[in-house]
Amino acid sequence: TRRVRTRDLIAAKERGERWAMLTSYDQYTASIFDQAGIPVLLVGDSAANNVFGYETTLPVTAEELLPLVRAVVRATKQSLVVGDLPFGSYEEGPAQALRTAVRFMKEGGCHAVKLEGGRRCAAQIEAINGAGIPVMAHIGFTPQSEHTLGGYRVQGRGEAAEEVLADARAVADAGAFAVVLEMVPGEVAKRVTAELAIPTVGIGAGPDTDGQVLVWQDMAGLRTGRAPRFVKRYADLAGALTDATRRFADEVRGGEFPAAEHTF
Numbered sequence: 001t002r003r004v005r006t007r008d009l010i011a012a013k014e015r016g017e018r019w020a021m022l023t024s025y026d027q028y029t030a031s032i033f034d035q036a037g038i039p040v041l042l043v044g045d046s047a048a049n050n051v052f053g054y055e056t057t058l059p060v061t062a063e064e065l066l067p068l069v070r071a072v073v074r075a076t077k078q079s080l081v082v083g084d085l086p087f088g089s090y091e092e093g094p095a096q097a098l099r100t101a102v103r104f105m106k107e108g109g110c111h112a113v114k115l116e117g118g119r120r121c122a123a124q125i126e127a128i129n130g131a132g133i134p135v136m137a138h139i140g141f142t143p144q145s146e147h148t149l150g151g152y153r154v155q156g157r158g159e160a161a162e163e164v165l166a167d168a169r170a171v172a173d174a175g176a177f178a179v180v181l182e183m184v185p186g187e188v189a190k191r192v193t194a195e196l197a198i199p200t201v202g203i204g205a206g207p208d209t210d211g212q213v214l215v216w217q218d219m220a221g222l223r224t225g226r227a228p229r230f231v232k233r234y235a236d237l238a239g240a241l242t243d244a245t246r247r248f249a250d251e252v253r254g255g256e257f258p259a260a261e262h263t264f
């Protein structure tokens with residue numbers, strides 16, 4: 001088995017095959033997802049919330065993300081690893097974007113990068129892709145611009161569908177190999193997916209995209225509390241870990257752990 005390439009994802013679209021993508025930020029999850037056959041892993045800037053405990057994705061830096069990218073790459077054999085460019089590391093223009101993307105490839109060792117923005121980032125996508133670095137785009141709701149978008153809201157309702165379409169065409173024309181569609185109406189995602197030759201990856205974008213992505217802690221139920229409507233929990237890791245932790249602490253208090261077999 002070899003590592004997934006961007007052309008495999010285009011070929012999957014041509015065959016009408018769907019695929020799953022997950023975020024990963026560490027070696028154990030990366031290795032499990034790799035072995036489970038997840039073709040694309042994203043070291044998301046959502047590490048801001050899900051690893052570092054920030055309120056939003058805005059504060060996280062390349063210095064914080066790069067060690068996580070390296071860990072995920074080292075732990076995988078088959079998954080294509082995408083490094084997410086953090087807020088502030090590509091908005092100034094193509095030169096800044098290319099500089100950051102090169103850092104992610106050299107220091108992070110990932111196989112592609114991702115950035116947020118449609119038409120406004122076309123020049124950045126062109127510059128990065130032109131340097132031989134595959135780019136995944138991200139349009140619709142883009143968390144790094146939540147303050148201009150007015151919070152976590154569905155994008156592309158009604159007339160605004162044309163804006164999403166225009167962004168999708170722009171990133172595809174600029175050379176993106178795939179595009180994430182976040183929180184757009186299912187009908188809009190379906191139109192984008194039918195029109196573009198490159199794969200679409202939905203999160204809160206309905207059932208008709210080529211791929212689906214979730215933050216792994218949401219998918220596996222490690223994050224508890226209110227989750228967005230697009231999240232489905234496939235496990236209760238928070239519950240399992242709480243149980244294990246309580247039993248460990250109980251057994252220490254009760255003198256049951258360590259037993260003879262754990263003792264030298």
Ligand code: KIV
Nearest residue numbers: 023044045046180213
């Ligand atoms: O950072 C992230 O987790 C993402 C995905 C949800 C697409 O950008």
Ligand code: NA
Nearest residue numbers: 044045046084
């Ligand atoms: Na992200």
